[in-house]
Amino acid sequence: MSRHPPPPRRPDGTRAAPLPPVALRATGLAKDYGDRPALAPLDVTVEDGQAVALVGHNGSGKTTFLRIASGLLEPTAGTVEVHGHPAGSLGARSAVAYLSDAPTFYEDLSVWEHLEYVARLHGHDDWEQDAADLLGHVGLYERADELPTRFSRGMRQKATIALAFIRPFEVLLVDEPFVGLDLAGRNALLDLLTDVHTAGRTVIVATHELSFVERVDRCLVLRDGALVHDGAARGVDVASLVG
Amino acid sequence: MTDPAGERAPVPDPFAVDVRVLRDLRRQRRRRRLADIEWFEAAYRVYLVGFLAAFTVLTVSSAIGDEAATASQLAWVREHGPAAVGLVAAVAAALGLRSGSRGGPLALEAAEVRYVLLAPVRRRGALLGPAGRQVRYLVFVGVAAGAACGQLASLRLPGTLLPWAAACAATGALVAALFAGCGYVAAGSRLPRPLVTLLGAVLVGWAALDLAEVAPAPTTALGGIALWPLRFHAVEVLAFPAVAAVVLAGLRQLGGVSLEAAERRTELVGQLRFAVTLQDLRTVLLLRRQLAQERPRTSPWWTLRRAGHHAVWRRDWRGYLRFPAMRLARMVVLTALAAACLVVAYHDARIAVVGAALAAYLVGLDAIEPLAQEVDQADWADSAPVERGVLLARHLPAAAVVTALIALIGAATAVAIERTALAAAVIAVAAPCAALAATAAAVVTIVSGMPESTSSMTNQEILPPEIAGMRVVVRTVWPLVLATVGTTPVLAARAAADADRPIVAGALQGAMATALVAALVVAWVRHREPAKAWWRRTLEASQDARKPT
Numbered sequence: 001m002s003r004h005p006p007p008p009r010r011p012d013g014t015r016a017a018p019l020p021p022v023a024l025r026a027t028g029l030a031k032d033y034g035d036r037p038a039l040a041p042l043d044v045t046v047e048d049g050q051a052v053a054l055v056g057h058n059g060s061g062k063t064t065f066l067r068i069a070s071g072l073l074e075p076t077a078g079t080v081e082v083h084g085h086p087a088g089s090l091g092a093r094s095a096v097a098y099l100s101d102a103p104t105f106y107e108d109l110s111v112w113e114h115l116e117y118v119a120r121l122h123g124h125d126d127w128e129q130d131a132a133d134l135l136g137h138v139g140l141y142e143r144a145d146e147l148p149t150r151f152s153r154g155m156r157q158k159a160t161i162a163l164a165f166i167r168p169f170e171v172l173l174v175d176e177p178f179v180g181l182d183l184a185g186r187n188a189l190l191d192l193l194t195d196v197h198t199a200g201r202t203v204i205v206a207t208h209e210l211s212f213v214e215r216v217d218r219c220l221v222l223r224d225g226a227l228v229h230d231g232a233a234r235g236v237d238v239a240s241l242v243g
Numbered sequence: 244m245t246d247p248a249g250e251r252a253p254v255p256d257p258f259a260v261d262v263r264v265l266r267d268l269r270r271q272r273r274r275r276r277l278a279d280i281e282w283f284e285a286a287y288r289v290y291l292v293g294f295l296a297a298f299t300v301l302t303v304s305s306a307i308g309d310e311a312a313t314a315s316q317l318a319w320v321r322e323h324g325p326a327a328v329g330l331v332a333a334v335a336a337a338l339g340l341r342s343g344s345r346g347g348p349l350a351l352e353a354a355e356v357r358y359v360l361l362a363p364v365r366r367r368g369a370l371l372g373p374a375g376r377q378v379r380y381l382v383f384v385g386v387a388a389g390a391a392c393g394q395l396a397s398l399r400l401p402g403t404l405l406p407w408a409a410a411c412a413a414t415g416a417l418v419a420a421l422f423a424g425c426g427y428v429a430a431g432s433r434l435p436r437p438l439v440t441l442l443g444a445v446l447v448g449w450a451a452l453d454l455a456e457v458a459p460a461p462t463t464a465l466g467g468i469a470l471w472p473l474r475f476h477a478v479e480v481l482a483f484p485a486v487a488a489v490v491l492a493g494l495r496q497l498g499g500v501s502l503e504a505a506e507r508r509t510e511l512v513g514q515l516r517f518a519v520t521l522q523d524l525r526t527v528l529l530l531r532r533q534l535a536q537e538r539p540r541t542s543p544w545w546t547l548r549r550a551g552h553h554a555v556w557r558r559d560w561r562g563y564l565r566f567p568a569m570r571l572a573r574m575v576v577l578t579a580l581a582a583a584c585l586v587v588a589y590h591d592a593r594i595a596v597v598g599a600a601l602a603a604y605l606v607g608l609d610a611i612e613p614l615a616q617e618v619d620q621a622d623w624a625d626s627a628p629v630e631r632g633v634l635l636a637r638h639l640p641a642a643a644v645v646t647a648l649i650a651l652i653g654a655a656t657a658v659a660i661e662r663t664a665l666a667a668a669v670i671a672v673a674a675p676c677a678a679l680a681a682t683a684a685a686v687v688t689i690v691s692g693m694p695e696s697t698s699s700m701t702n703q704e705i706l707p708p709e710i711a712g713m714r715v716v717v718r719t720v721w722p723l724v725l726a727t728v729g730t731t732p733v734l735a736a737r738a739a740a741d742a743d744r745p746i747v748a749g750a751l752q753g754a755m756a757t758a759l760v761a762a763l764v765v766a767w768v769r770h771r772e773p774a775k776a777w778w779r780r781t782l783e784a785s786q787d788a789r790k791p792t
């Protein structure tokens with residue numbers, strides 16, 4: 001079943017030419033933590049298949065934006081829609097994969113059991129080959145039967161990457177993915193992100209890595225919760241915009 | 244952002260994964276957990292819990308005694324007992340609502356929030372399992388606690404053990420289920436916190452008014468069930484379907500639980516449990532504040548403008564002036580409660596001094612917050628060119644002023660209850676003593692939890708486990724003993740009244756003990772580190788002397 005709504009009808013009943021489908025639309029999105037504003041009201045539309053970098057200094061609102069889009073946080077004002085579904089609704093949850101910067105695991109499940117759990121919760125029943133491929137890619141295949149809660153920071157990050165990619169998704173939200181990764185892990189993640197983008201899916205990555213920013217189609221710069229730049233990354237002094 | 248209405252849609256959703264998949268996965272996980280369980284350790288835990296429960300029941304039982312209630316006491320229980328138990332039920336409902344407004348009472352694993360609640364599985368279906376288990380557990384605890392209360396009631400009230408245990412167990416189960424149901428309703432329907440606070444206050448206030456014979460409250464029907472062996476009103480049976488309806492309503496709303504609140508609760512409750520197992524009261528306090536989102540105000544109630552000397556004094560007042568309204572309100576309510584308990588202890592049950600001491604101690608923990616902040620940042624304190632004891636002692640004057648304010652509130656409450664000149668005189672002695680001892684007890688709790696400075700490391704790391712265990716027990720109980728010492732003016736006044744001696748003079752004699760405690764605590768804070776260093780040197784010297792040359 002298509003997840004994109006059909007194009008709107010003209011007054012004469014014929015359909016308009018298909019609009020570029022929207023992967024993520026934030027309208028008047030704002031978030032306060034008590035008396036501290038984290039996101040100023042912002043409007044952002046990300047088209048299907050785009051690779052977007054979200055940059056900004058610490059506390060600029062990047063993580064807040066991604067967590068609202070994933071459904072983990074609720075906005076103080078405004079809305080976020082993922083492929084036309086309100087963030088956090090069933091439709092949005094089936095479309096979004098969120099790769100957090102804070103790895104979280106069950107204490108009593110191995111990496112392999114985690115992969116089974118997450119894959120099947122997303123209706124992915126033929127998960128085993130995908131899981132083996134993913135673990136091989138991030139270098140965890142040999143440690144699939146170990147408990148990820150006992151891993152080092154980098155290994156935990158790799159396991160989280162595998163868990164984000166094991167499930168089917170249309171939009172991938174990634175928060176500070178390179179923190180704690182060694183060179184091999186970093187390259188593996190870059191390959192996976194490139195594959196996802198090449199397959200036509202949407203990727204939004206919050207990062208401080210300006211070298212990664214040059215690889216993407218579009219760059220959103222947040223400063224103190226406000227959007228100060230929205231456009232191509234090439235030819236723009238992102239570092240000065242970040243401040 | 245989540246759509247609770249959409250979650251409950253009766254039509255099949257094309258995006259939803261069948262919740263049976265989740266049940267199947269959870270079943271597998273449970274089997275694995277059972278296979279890994281350490282049965283010996285589990286049996287030891289059951290033994291410990293059983294032992295502690297039996298010990299508690301026996302201790303309370305012996306404190307209450309088994310003399311039959313007098314005719315007047317029996318009449319009071321018949322008339323006011325249902326309302327009194329109803330007040331307990333109202334408090335449980337208010338606590339449930341409060342917990343629900345913070346994402347409780349469920350506390351899921353962090354991974355459960357991240358992987359299950361973010362998966363396209365209907366949230367109500369995903370949460371029904373954990374919620375059902377929680378209701379079962381709470382009802383079990385309610386039944387056990389109720390049955391224990393029934394056993395105690397059967398000792399003093401007419402009737403045999405079985406009916407009392409059954410009636411009180413049923414009441415305990417209802418109170419526990421009411422707590423859970425109210426929590427799920429508040430969490431699932433996302434009632435705003437001010438509304439929840441108001442609802443809770445109305446419930447508790449209404450039940451209190453019933454106890455004061457002003458207006459009948461619905462919770463009294465539930466309370467009446469506990470007294471069925473003494474008096475039976477058929478209409479009270481309705482409490483069972485009423486509580487069941489609240490629980491069912493809560494379970495129906497579960498899909499609307501806020502992930503933001505659930506995730507915050509998940510993180511903090513895990514840390515809170517760990518801190519409790521370590522008897523780390525300061526950490527428990529800090530985490531509880533985070534759970535309640537009780538943050539210091541960004542802008543103080545008013546700003547101290549002029550810079551000047553007395554840096555510690557000024558730092559302390561900057562902290563006090565950022566106290567959130569919720570904390571101030573809690574301090575006032577607890578102080579009033581402590582004062583009311585002291586009045587009860589003077590006229591009726593002496594045991595009420597324990598309640599007074601406990602409430603005052605909790606106020607004291609808030610009253611010494613700037614000192615506690617200093618203790619939290621022990622490295623900063625050690626980097627200052629001031630001896631640690633001197634620095635900590637400099638925090639005490641501001642705490643003393645706050646204690647005096649607390650004493651004033653307590654005295655005002657007591658005077659409002661007891662409106663005689665003699666009572667005012669006794670209160671003028673008793674209130675400062677209770678507040679002072681409670682603050683001193685809080686100081687002992689916080690300062691004794693401070694990490695050892697490198698210059699005064701003692702030999703505690705070589706203490707045998709028996710001594711170390713005893714040390715932990717003493718460290719936990721000792722502050723409560725100190726806080727209870729603050730109630731001696733009230734007990735001394737009562738003893739004087741019973742012996743026809745001057746009452747105020749009796750209270751003043753009791754006040755001497757409190758003054759002594761306060762002075763000793765100040766000296767302990769100031770000279771603790773040098774005393775430890777001296778003790779360490781003495782030990783080393785004696786060990787050196789024993790070594791063969």
